[in-house]
Amino acid sequence: MLVKIKNNLNYLAVGAVFAFVSFWTAKTPAWSDDFNNIVNGKGLTFLQIAQTQYHRYFVWSGRVVAESIASILVSLGRIPFGVLNGLVFAIMSLLILKLAGVSNLHEPKSFIKYTFILLGLFWLMPSFGQVVLWTSGSGNYLWTATLNLAFIYYILKKVDPKKWAVLCLMIPVSFLSGASNENSGVGVIAFLLLYFALNKEQIRFMKTRLLLLLPYLLGYIFLIVAPGNSVRARVHDAWFMQFSLFDRLTMRFTGLNDIVSAKLLIPLILLILFVALRLVHKDYKFVIAEVLPYFVGAALMVYALVMSPELDPNAGRMYLLPFLFVLIATTKSMELVFDDQLNRFVLILVFMVMFLETFLSLSSGFIDSMKTNIAIQLRYDSISEQKKHYNHKRGIVVSPYSYVGQTKYSVSKETDFDMVAKPTGPYNILLSRAFGVTKISIK
Template identity: 25%
Template sequence: MREYYEKVIFGYQKLDAALSKEKSAKCILLLLSLSFGILILLLNIIYPLYADDWGYTFITGSELTQKITSFSDILNSQYQHYFLHGGRTIVHIIAESLLLLKGYWTDIINSMAYVLFAYIIYKISNLNKRANPSLFFFINILIWFFQPAFAQTILWITGSANYLWGTLIIISFLYFFCQSFIKQDNNNSIYKCIVFVLFGIIAGWTNENTAIGMIILIGILMIYLKHTQKKIPVWMLFGLTGAIIGFIIMIAAPGNYLRYENVIEGNKLLQQSKVKFYFSRLLPVIGDFYKFALPLVMIYSLTLVTYIYFDKKRNTRIIYLSLCFCLAGLMADLAMVTSPEFPPRAWFGIITFFIIAIGIIYANLKTDHIYISVIKTLLIFFASIYFILSYQRGFKDLYAINKIFEKREQIINRQPNKTEFDFVTQESINPQTGFPMIDEIPSKPNHWINMFYLRYHNIKSFKIESDK
């Protein structure tokens, strides 16, 4: 029995060594990238335009009368948006550009953004390391299972522009800081400073709470560098300055204050005292942290303990960098205390920071130890099965919703006079899982989703009539 066990272990180690070779690992990594890219593309194709998507096909401020037909229209729309609605100009330019493209091009580009997003997380986690396919696999698994609004932030066009694309810009910016931090690189140039101040402005001008996490992360990296080496790279200072400028431009948008006034009108506690309101928001924010982030914190803690236990020559910079991402996630979470609402999709950047923290430690685990190697293989096996089952359920649910939306499109397109068409239907969407995160279009004509749907399709009315 012992001989048989030793043969199995020897065979496993031999196979693991063969798959771990650089050439094999790169091939597997490419195959995984293509596989996840195709799976996300299939979901993108069947995810319908919904809610804000319909509204963002019109120039902001035109009262849903002027459709966007060119990039100059997008710039005009976002100029108006900045003064009327909010300051996320960069991501809304992306949203309106994707909506202008339409069709399969939008689906393909959005899917490529997802693969690039996962790859940048992988690159930050795997700095100065050989190709690590299992790391890339687990990153995608963590994104799938732990992003609380996966469909809303990765498949829905407006949501993906705000969260997937916005966070992609932020972590792409952070990659260079992390690379310099680990490599202890101090190269400076005027060109590099100019590039990073501009890059920083764009990164800071994307998403409020994620940008706060980014700025804090850069700040604490620079504090560490200040205490361990003589000079902080000048381009880092320019990059941080740019990020702060971009963030200020975003939050200073007059549209933010117009929306804030509307919130105050409907919130008595906020009218009485802002301090009391912020304290009242603290418990819900902490509660959501336990709900959405605590499982990742536990995974991170377990991974960190394993790393410290098995690697006696552990790299303190690796541990510090991972803790910085944890702190960035925590600060991005606490920043939502100032917001009157905290929808699950707003967790996207926070969860991303924690996934990166886990990835950094996992990438540095000593997988040549047999116990860690076997556990890794078992996790890949069971995670794959669970992912396939979960994906199948989500795809089936989303496909059924897509068919109803397509059927409605066909009915509308057959009308000889759309502007006089009163659309009444008894068929409503009925999601079987929480994956699609698509609600039925309200029948109330004054509801904003109903209004967007009517103007987008240029019809008179839309109503769901219950089948009695």
């Protein structure tokens, strides 16, 4: 019995992660942009979502794939979304494990790497609440990042495709992955090109699957040539374009450096640590061929934002895929060689620190998140209750939130998006439409 449990630790961990994230997601109420997809208390229909995103493509943004996913998830309701979100999170964690070089999930040593991945995800993931628990954020970042990882994993599999149905299914997946996010597309394409250049001997295993690069590139082109991008640029770029090209580059470059220090420094330190151990053992080829492409891809995803006028230093959600690339490279670099004294010492030290920090951060973050959820839900309950005795002249008046999230695990952290005293505020109007009333204001 114990042997059977030992050989299936990864599967038990996956089940636990799925249940935990599903529960946490389902207990998190709709928030901010989610209400773009709710009218009179009901989510948009698939036809309405399609019409909205078609219009959006021409008047605001090409990121209609990610927004469509988010809209569908909002329309499903909290429990179905929670279950699906937990499943996607679990799949993402397994894709990271596979891309890190683990082929046999029954091998006990693979559980050590999977534990490292889970500690990294729950402790170090930027803007956890915004990326995982917020419906719009999850659709835009968690789900699209998972699509990109699935695309990369399928391309890099070292066997010829035997199931042509799967290959055909990957064609739309490749297109959707490419069309999901501007800076992610740059990094993924650069990663694959560099990986092929450094691992030419593996191309023979990938000849058929390399054709999937075409729909990926088409998806990326579809994203960046959207007419709505220029409209949005005129709204957000006006102040930014007043500066010279040199000033714009230096402003964003230094800003991105600060963001890397704030959001990705610890993951990068862990990567450097395990790469250094590899170099001590003179494993240069592995570092260059297997680790360097992920690092370069992550760097390009971050610094592709150098020309972006919308660079919020608090919005860590756009750095999810770069973080995952660093996590894959770090896990890949980790040598589970316990007979080497230096390697054993480093592994024990790293895991002890990560277990401690994850426990402290996650336990406090979970409590903070739940308190935030309760405060948000109390406001929604107040609106619903007042709607039963609705006074058109007075409208609905709600109190300020009784609690505001303090950690990255809170859905409201990093989005200062609230109503104002006058019912004409943007969020007031959004909530009024969502709840089917004429006006809502805050005390």
